[in-house]
Each structure stands twice: as C-alpha cells, then as structure tokens.
C-alpha cells in the first residue's frame with residue numbers, strides 16, 4: 001500500500017459552515033480544501049465547457065451529474081498539493097460519489113474521518129441568505145455573523161464580495177430538499193464505517209474550528 005494520506009470529508013447541510021471551516025483548517029494544517037462548488041464556480045467564471053454544463057444544475061439547486069463531478073475530483077486529487085491528503089468540502093454528495101471516492105483514496109488508507117457539522121434549517125437559511133463570497137479568492141463572509149472589515153470588500157485581497165446566484169431563498173429551499181434526499185444518506189454510510197463525528201455547528205466559528213482541528217490532528 002502507498003503511504004497513508006489524510007482525507008477528511010466535511011458533511012453538513014448547505015450553509016452549515018463547511019467552506020468556512022475548510023478554509024481555516026487548510027490554513028492550520030496545510031491540507032488543501034477541495035470544494036466542488038468552488039471548482040464549478042471557477043469553471044463558470046472562465047466559461048469552460050464544464051462550467052456551461054454545470055450552470056443549469058447549479059442555478060436550479062440540483063446536483064451536477066455524477067460522472068463529470070467524479071472526474072473533476074479525481075483530476076484534482078492527482079495535483080501535487082494533495083500528496084498529504086485533502087479536505088473535501090461538498091463532495092461526496094450522494095452514495096455513488098461516496099463509493100467513487102472510496103475507490104480513489106483506498107490506496108492511501110481511505111477516508112480518515114467524516115465530521116458532520118449540525119445546524120437547524122432556520123439557522124442555515126439565515127446563514128446562506130447573509131453569505132457573501134469574494135469574487136477573487138472565494139473567501140466566505142456573512143453580513144452579520146462574520147462581516148468583512150470594510151463593507152463589500154474581501155479582507156484578504158480587497159476583492160468584491162457578491163451574493164451567489166444560488167443563495168436566494170427559493171433555490172436554497174430546493175438545495176435543502178436535495179440535501180435531505182440525496183446527501184443525508186451519507187450520514188449512515190460513514191457512521192457504519194466508524195468515521196462519522198457529529199459536531200454542534202450552532203456555536204461560533206472559532207469553537208467549531210477548535211473541535212475540528214483536534215479531530216483532524218488526531219494520529
């Protein structure tokens with residue numbers, strides 16, 4: 001078997017705080033954040049074929065087809081920054097993707113842990129509708145809960161903060177529906193493997209981060 005790597009699968013409803021936590025964990029551990037949503041948005045911005053294909057699914061709040069999503073992640077995991085592992089944010093999102101990930105990481109010791117960030121639906125809608133994202137680096141803010149230092153500008157690079165097209169209430173409700181139907185079964189899947197860790201996501205960003213960091217740093 002090749003050398004063991006640390007692959008962490010962040011689970012939780014849209015808006016639970018996966019991206020926020022993955023960005024902080026990346027800074028703290030050096031493991032790269034792999035956000036499938038960010039990868040699709042990058043393709044959208046650069047008007048690639050993949051971006052054009054993904055757009056109609058994302059606009060409706062539905063999942064992009066598995067085949068293209070899995071291939072995109074497989075390519076990303078082969079990049080040189082992933083030789084110690086990766087923080088998977090937004091992937092897998094259904095059982096078929098989970099099985100594909102398992103095959104991809106099996107040579108490196110498999111998935112190390114699957115933390116589930118738990119938040120009530122009302123709170124998640126508050127979080128998503130107030131979310132603002134940097135156009136340049138993808139950093140995530142919240143108008144009330146995690147505001148930038150100067151209004152509408154990213155703290156890191158001064159990039160413009162915008163509201164994602166799919167962060168309006170109508171699409172958010174469909175994304176929650178899709179989550180419960182397709183993604184929630186992953187909770188049982190990772191529980192059965194002894195990899196699930198339930199984390200109370202209703203606390204502050206810092207408190208959630210401390211708990212996650214302790215988990216990821218476990219030998």
Ligand code: ADP
Nearest residue numbers: 015016017018019020127131141142145204205
């Ligand atoms: P996800 O990646 O799970 O969709 P995000 O990390 O983008 O979630 O977070 C959704 C929104 O909630 C963002 O605006 C973020 O700033 C905010 N947020 C994240 N974690 C917390 C928290 N613990 N308390 C309050 N707001 C939070």
Ligand code: ADP
Nearest residue numbers: 014015036037057058062063064069090091093
């Ligand atoms: P959030 O964390 O708020 O749910 P993401 O940025 O993770 O948002 O995802 C945005 C959209 O990108 C999803 O609604 C879906 O259309 C698409 N997407 C992201 N990850 C996947 C995935 N693993 N499989 C299929 N579609 C995905």
